[in-house]
Structure formats: C-alpha cells, structure tokens
Amino acid sequence: MSMLPFWEVCLVCTNNLNHVNNANIQSQLEQLPVMAQASPAQLFNTSWTLHRLSPLHHGKDCETILNNPTALKVYATRLRDQLTGDVLAGLHASATTAENDVLSKAGALKNCQWLSISTEPQPNEQAAFPGILITLEYENITYKAALLAEPEAETRTDGHREGTTSLPLLLTKFPSALRQTFLSFLSANFDTYCSTLHLPSSFLCSGMESFIQSLRSTGSRATANDNTVEEVVKDLQITLAFSQSIAPALRSLNVNISRTSLKQFLSVDSGKSKGRTLEQKLSSPFIPNLTSYLETHLAMKLDLDGSATQGAERHVRLSKVACAAFALGVDGRMKLTVADQVDDDDGITPTQRACEILLQATIRKAVIGNQAAT
Structure with missing residues (x-):
C-alpha cells in the first residue's frame, strides 16, 4: 500500500479541518436570530391621531435609533418602567372617569416593544416607511404608535445634526390620558416638541x-x-x-x-x-x-x-x-384601510398603492409643518 508523504497528509487533514470549521461557522450564522422588525402593513387598518414631531435628540444615549435594536430596547424598558411605576397613579389621577374605565378594562401591561419598521421589500408591499413601531400589549387590548421618517430618497440630504433623528410624523392609537403620558415621555427623553397635525x-x-x-x-x-x-x-x-x-x-x-x-x-x-x-x-x-x-x-x-x-x-x-x-x-385623524386580497400584476392592490401615496403625502405635510415652525 502506497503511503502519502507527511506534508500531503498534513495538507489533507488541514483542508478537512477548514471544511468542518467553515461548516460550523455557517451553521452558527444560520442559527443567529434575525433582528425583529415591524411590517409596514401594521400602519394600515387602524384609526390614528396625527402629530408632528421636531427632531429627536438621542446623542447622549446613542448615535442612532433607527435599526438599532439595543437602543430601542433601552427606550422600551424606560417607557415600560414609567407606565408601571409611580406615574401610573398620576395617570389615573389626571384621567376622566371614562378614561379611567378604559384604562382599568385594559388590564396590566404585559409587554412594551419598540421595533424598527422594515424597509426591505416584502410580499404584497411596495412603499417603504422607515420609522419605529411601538406596541403596548395589555391583558385585554393592545395600543400602538408609530414614528415615521421621510422616504429614504428624500432624506439623504437631511441637514440635522449628529445624534438626532428626524421622524416628523407620529401616529398614535391611545386613550387620551395614555397619549399625554407617552408624549411627555418623548419630550423628556428626546427633547422633542410635539403638536397635533391639523390637516387643512x-x-x-x-x-x-x-x-x-x-x-x-x-x-x-x-x-x-x-x-x-x-x-x-x-x-x-x-x-x-x-x-x-x-x-x-x-x-x-x-x-x-x-x-x-x-x-x-x-x-x-x-x-x-x-x-x-x-x-x-x-x-x-x-x-x-x-x-x-x-x-x-x-x-x-x-x-x-x-x-x-x-x-x-x-x-x-x-x-x-x-x-x-x-x-x-x-x-388630525386618519385611517387607511387595505384589504388582504391581491389583484395586481406586481402583487400590490390598487387600494394599497393609493393608501401608500396618501400616507407619504401626510409624512411630507408633517415635514413642511416642522419647517414652517422653525
């Protein structure tokens, strides 16, 4: 039986080891959790109250908040602590009888989540709406809010300073007392000014x-x-x-x-x-x-x-x-209703396309309002 030279044996063993290591690395990469993101579809089929926001200042905490799950988790924890801490008593104290009934029927807060809204192409989705979706999951109901940026093509020349993010349109689906607490949270943590977006x-x-x-x-x-x-x-x-x-x-x-x-x-x-x-x-x-x-x-x-x-x-x-x-x-109220059925060549329904155009126009309206206020 012929014998391989020692150096050839070493080479074969090394190649096999590299192959095993590469396979292990690839397997580990495949098992890494994908960053959780919210779908733009969650912006539709909901009755929203519209607000415009001045740029959010977060430089003392992080350089960016969009597509930054670590930062979003920090702010989610802060908001959860505020909603479940001593402020809860103040929330009920400032609420009307009807609002207290709404808050009490909601039950205990189970989860507070901040997720970046996906800008990757999704099935049956056309437009991208960069931003953040916030969900407050109570025992009996889920409230949500969304902070939306301009389409990417329009924000490449954004002149805001480092450590700030422009999310000019805020959508909220909250009872009045909870909305005021949330707006106070944004003001305290991001030094941002919020006002109702009245549509002429x-x-x-x-x-x-x-x-x-x-x-x-x-x-x-x-x-x-x-x-x-x-x-x-x-x-x-x-x-x-x-x-x-x-x-x-x-x-x-x-x-x-x-x-x-x-x-x-x-x-x-x-x-x-x-x-x-x-x-x-x-x-x-x-x-x-x-x-x-x-x-x-x-x-x-x-x-x-x-x-x-x-x-x-x-x-x-x-x-x-x-x-x-x-x-x-x-x-300052808006609802865009998009059905599930698909009847267009590119998988986008005519209704969805029209609703996306209307939402983009609303974002631009918030931007113009902010520019007029400065």
Whole structure:
C-alpha cells in the first residue's frame, strides 16, 4: 500500500479541518436570530391621531435609533418602567372617569416593544416607511404608535445634526390620558416638541383627488378604472364646516355620495375648468365637478380646496372625507384601510398603492409643518 508523504497528509487533514470549521461557522450564522422588525402593513387598518414631531435628540444615549435594536430596547424598558411605576397613579389621577374605565378594562401591561419598521421589500408591499413601531400589549387590548421618517430618497440630504433623528410624523392609537403620558415621555427623553397635525381643507382635497387619480391609473381603460374607483371607494361622505359668523346654529353638514353616483363626478370636467391650471386640468375632475354640482343644486358656494380668500366661499370648508378605503379629518385623524386580497400584476392592490401615496403625502405635510415652525 502506497503511503502519502507527511506534508500531503498534513495538507489533507488541514483542508478537512477548514471544511468542518467553515461548516460550523455557517451553521452558527444560520442559527443567529434575525433582528425583529415591524411590517409596514401594521400602519394600515387602524384609526390614528396625527402629530408632528421636531427632531429627536438621542446623542447622549446613542448615535442612532433607527435599526438599532439595543437602543430601542433601552427606550422600551424606560417607557415600560414609567407606565408601571409611580406615574401610573398620576395617570389615573389626571384621567376622566371614562378614561379611567378604559384604562382599568385594559388590564396590566404585559409587554412594551419598540421595533424598527422594515424597509426591505416584502410580499404584497411596495412603499417603504422607515420609522419605529411601538406596541403596548395589555391583558385585554393592545395600543400602538408609530414614528415615521421621510422616504429614504428624500432624506439623504437631511441637514440635522449628529445624534438626532428626524421622524416628523407620529401616529398614535391611545386613550387620551395614555397619549399625554407617552408624549411627555418623548419630550423628556428626546427633547422633542410635539403638536397635533391639523390637516387643512386643501390637503383633504388634494388627498382625495390623488387617491382617486391613483385608482384611475391602474388600468388601460377609463371605464374599467372608474369601476375600480366605485368598488374601492364605495359610498363617499364629505363633511362641510361653516363659519360661525354666517351659521351660528349649524356646525357641520354631511353630504353623502352613493357609489352609483361616483362615475358622474368622474366624467369630463363640466363646470369648473375655466381658470384652472394645466396641472389641475390633468388631475381628477372629481372636486371641480362636485363643487359645480353643489353650487348649482344647493346654491352653496364652497371652498373645498381652501383657496378662497374672500367672498361666500371662505365661510364653508371641507372638514372631513370618509369612505370605505380611507378617512381624513382636519382635526388630525386618519385611517387607511387595505384589504388582504391581491389583484395586481406586481402583487400590490390598487387600494394599497393609493393608501401608500396618501400616507407619504401626510409624512411630507408633517415635514413642511416642522419647517414652517422653525
């Protein structure tokens, strides 16, 4: 039997050992836990209260908080300690009877979790919403909040100082007393200023038109597109608010538009094309047609888009828009409803695409509000 030279034997043994070590390392890497992240889908199908936040200062604790599970765990622990510590007595003391009933029915706090929102492409998800999702899991209910940043492409030239993070839009799903405690926590830990994000009539108007326009651009035939609008929006309700000087006894008026009437308002612009810009003429004709209809049949001159500065129009404004797919209010409330079914070539439903466009517009609105305040 032939014998291998000593050096060849050593080489073979070394190669086998390296192969074993590499296999072990690969096995260990595969077994490492993946960083837990929240799905952007958790931003939908929830009624939110909107706030705008000034930049968060966290330099004394960490360099960054986005995609930093260690830092997020620290802040989650701090918030949990605050909610389960002595502040709990103060929380109940400051709450109304109804709010105390809500808090008592929630039960004990079981878990407080801060997770970065995933920006990696997910099945049936198109847009990325970098930010942080906060969940407070009680025995009988789960409350949540989300701090959202601008889309990545728009924040590459962000001029904020090191040790700060811009998360301009805050969404909360909390009872009032718990919300105030949470906002106080953000202020104390991040030296950030928070205020309600009021949405002007012009934003409700442009948001409604961009939503409808997104639905109408999903197919190649106008008739099919309008059918999509009818199926997604269903019945549409708009709420008109009146100036107290002209209608002291009338605070609001609801106008319901049935799904069978939507197509008539989506036809070619029939009454308000004069004086509109080219960009307005190329957009959905829904708002000008609706304005023309109400003026003709109800003798009401409306300022739906908030552009009027004088005349009767400035006394009537749009204060809320609600349908099966979304709800927006000037009081800073929003809900975007996305169904589970997939019916588009890229796995994104027309409803989801339209809701993502509307949420991105809301984030930009918060950014503009922060810039105007500085």
